[in-house]
Amino acid sequence: MVARTGAEGTDTMSQVASPVLEGPSAITLDKVNKWYGTLHVLRDISMTVAARERVVVCGPSGSGKSTMIRCINRLEIHQEGRIIVDGTELTDDLRSLDTIRREVGMVFQSFNLFPHLTILENCTLAPIWVRKMPKAEAEELAMSYLSRVKIPEQARKYPGQLSGGQQQRVAIARALCMKPKIMLFDEPTSALDPEMIKEVLDTMIELAESGMTMVCVTHEMGFARQVAHRVVFMDRGEIVESGSPKRMFEDPQTDRLKLFLSQILRGH
Amino acid sequence: MGDTAVTVGTIEPVARSRPPPGIVGPWAWARANLFNSWLSTAITLALVYIILRLAVSLVDWAFVHAIWHVPYSDKGVPDTSSCQRAKGIGACWAVIADKYRLILFGRYPYDEQWRPAICVALFIGLYVVSAMRRFWRKELVLIWIGTLTVIGVLMWGGVFGLTPVSEDYWGGLPITLILATFGLAFAFPLAILVALGRRSTSMPAVRMLCVLYVELIRGVPLISVLFMASVMFPLFMPAGVNIDKLLRAQIAFILFAGAYLAEVVRGGLQALPKGQAEAGEALGLTYWQKTGLIILPQALRLVIPPLVNTFIGFFKDTSLVLIIGLFDLLTMGKVALSDPPWLSFATEVYIALAIVYTAFCFAMSKYSRGLERELGRAHRR
Numbered sequence: 001m002v003a004r005t006g007a008e009g010t011d012t013m014s015q016v017a018s019p020v021l022e023g024p025s026a027i028t029l030d031k032v033n034k035w036y037g038t039l040h041v042l043r044d045i046s047m048t049v050a051a052r053e054r055v056v057v058c059g060p061s062g063s064g065k066s067t068m069i070r071c072i073n074r075l076e077i078h079q080e081g082r083i084i085v086d087g088t089e090l091t092d093d094l095r096s097l098d099t100i101r102r103e104v105g106m107v108f109q110s111f112n113l114f115p116h117l118t119i120l121e122n123c124t125l126a127p128i129w130v131r132k133m134p135k136a137e138a139e140e141l142a143m144s145y146l147s148r149v150k151i152p153e154q155a156r157k158y159p160g161q162l163s164g165g166q167q168q169r170v171a172i173a174r175a176l177c178m179k180p181k182i183m184l185f186d187e188p189t190s191a192l193d194p195e196m197i198k199e200v201l202d203t204m205i206e207l208a209e210s211g212m213t214m215v216c217v218t219h220e221m222g223f224a225r226q227v228a229h230r231v232v233f234m235d236r237g238e239i240v241e242s243g244s245p246k247r248m249f250e251d252p253q254t255d256r257l258k259l260f261l262s263q264i265l266r267g268h
Numbered sequence: 269m270g271d272t273a274v275t276v277g278t279i280e281p282v283a284r285s286r287p288p289p290g291i292v293g294p295w296a297w298a299r300a301n302l303f304n305s306w307l308s309t310a311i312t313l314a315l316v317y318i319i320l321r322l323a324v325s326l327v328d329w330a331f332v333h334a335i336w337h338v339p340y341s342d343k344g345v346p347d348t349s350s351c352q353r354a355k356g357i358g359a360c361w362a363v364i365a366d367k368y369r370l371i372l373f374g375r376y377p378y379d380e381q382w383r384p385a386i387c388v389a390l391f392i393g394l395y396v397v398s399a400m401r402r403f404w405r406k407e408l409v410l411i412w413i414g415t416l417t418v419i420g421v422l423m424w425g426g427v428f429g430l431t432p433v434s435e436d437y438w439g440g441l442p443i444t445l446i447l448a449t450f451g452l453a454f455a456f457p458l459a460i461l462v463a464l465g466r467r468s469t470s471m472p473a474v475r476m477l478c479v480l481y482v483e484l485i486r487g488v489p490l491i492s493v494l495f496m497a498s499v500m501f502p503l504f505m506p507a508g509v510n511i512d513k514l515l516r517a518q519i520a521f522i523l524f525a526g527a528y529l530a531e532v533v534r535g536g537l538q539a540l541p542k543g544q545a546e547a548g549e550a551l552g553l554t555y556w557q558k559t560g561l562i563i564l565p566q567a568l569r570l571v572i573p574p575l576v577n578t579f580i581g582f583f584k585d586t587s588l589v590l591i592i593g594l595f596d597l598l599t600m601g602k603v604a605l606s607d608p609p610w611l612s613f614a615t616e617v618y619i620a621l622a623i624v625y626t627a628f629c630f631a632m633s634k635y636s637r638g639l640e641r642e643l644g645r646a647h648r649r
Contacts, residue, residue, distance in 0.1 A: 102552040106547075110543050112544060114544065125562075126553060175550075
């Protein structure tokens with residue numbers, strides 16, 4: 001498949017039908033393998049994400065898509081292959097890890113806001129401690145991002161006082177406060193009540209329009225259609241097929257993707 | 269609710285009507301809980317009668333018929349015959365009046381006992397300041413170091429014109445407070461490090477060491493740890509090196525309390541969802557930033573009740589130093605009772621000691637509940 005042709009980003013990208021992005025690669029995965037004990041969860045994953053590209057990763061549960069995205073900022077450790085993020089290879093070296101985590105923001109399925117801190121403190125924590133930003137400046141920055149996700153008036157509240165959708169938007173603002181070059185989303189809407197999914201997706205769409213490099217694990221096919229440059233379909237730990245959303249949804253090549261799409265669409 | 273029309277999309281609070289009279293208030297509470305049936309009323313009245321009877325006889329014994337002073341002979345020996353006659357009818361608080369200095373300050377030179385008295389006041393002041401959340405900042409550490417230094421200077425003397433007093437003469441409440449305060453102040457940080465070490469995934473050697481420490485210490489009674497500190501430890505020291513008995517007991521106490529507190533802290537660490545640590549890592553926080561800013565504040569809040577439970581337990585366990593010949597508050601009570609005229613007035617002495625211990629422990633438990641409530645309010649899940 002397209003994504004498996006090699007590590008060179010431009011090469012991969014040129015074969016994708018929809019909006020082609022040229023430029024340096026933001027993320028490169030080269031023959032990445034990972035095992036949990038004897039369970040082989042990632043098999044020879046090779047993929048390149050160009051700067052400003054938006055990739056949606058989908059697949060049935062247990063397909064390794066979350067594990068793959070978590071390897072990109074080393075919340076999971078891969079055992080074979082190379083992962084290069086923003087020009088830095090992920091190794092055991094702690095300094096390179098710090099560099100990468102500073103540049104990569106992550107949004108989790110379960111929000112993972114810090115319940116003992118206010119919304120504002122959630123957002124200013126990392127800028128103050130990691131970027132060594134003065135407190136006033138960090139608060140100003142946080143307020144600007146909270147305005148952008150449309151909840152500046154909640155800044156003094158605690159996460160427990162907010163709805164799920166609001167919490168997830170705060171989580172997005174918190175990640176953005178570090179001014180990351182890349183944003184990772186790990187099923188950001190899966191834990192939300194249906195009426196709150198839209199507000200989070202709207203925030204993500206707005207972020208996409210600003211030109212952020214995004215890798216998003218999601219089942220929201222409407223979102224994929226609207227913002228993704230490329231959809232990557234994973235199953236049983238490997239990338240089965242990838243291409244533009246239009247091509248993937250209208251003309252799936254593999255039986256596994258056809259089956260997956262039929263199951264997803266039946267559910268909606 | 270019915271009188272307010274609620275339109276979809278409004279965020280106006282819904283007007284609520286007042287509950288009918290007789291649902292709230294102390295009378296309503298009493299009716300619902302104490303007099304809600306004939307049986308319940310009967311039990312309430314019976315219990316009130318028993319409690320009143322007991323209270324009356326207690327007041328009778330402790331206050332009405334109590335003897336507060338006894339005459340002294342020319343040699344200063346108390347004449348306890350009036351107390352002997354009142355035995356069983358009234359309390360003989362004269363024993364406390366006669367012996368309170370000995371019980372509180374032990375064999376510390378009588379004329380110098382203002383020094384341990386100030387130390388006790390300093391300890392209590394230190395607790396009060398530490399308990400207030402507005403003092404929870406870095407300066408508090410300096411306050412602790414300063415206060416503990418002043419306490420050390422006052423107790424030992426030898427500088428600023430204070431007569432030197434050897435630890436052998438220390439006793440009573442200062443010993444109890446020293447053991448408990450230094451013990452818990454050092455054991456608590458130790459416990460946090462051990463708990464973190466025990467959960468370390470990247471350093472198996474450290475983890476093994478922490479597990480070994482906790483399991484070894486927990487597998488042994490406190491008394492035997494104290495015995496080891498006082499009897500066995502000097503055997504391993506090179507000749508001429510003599511570490512003071514109080515210090516040895518203190519170290520034993522710290523090690524023992526540390527192991528127990530570590531398990532309490534570990535419980536809090538385990539109760540936190542993994543996502544909290546991951547979110548911290550994903551934001552680029554270092555291990556210590558993540559631990560200090562995200563993990564510990566939440567984990568420790570979760571374990572306030574068992575932590576305070578352990579604190580209270582160890583405060584009282586300081587009395588076990590009796591067996592290695594240190595004179596803490598409880599031991600001094602026993603010593604006071606060994607004076608022949610007062611031999612038979614143990615009840616009064618032990619009640620007085622119980623009041624002192626209870627005052628400290630009750631303050632701790634009351635404070636912990638308040639703290640829990642206060643910190644819980646901030647979260648409001």
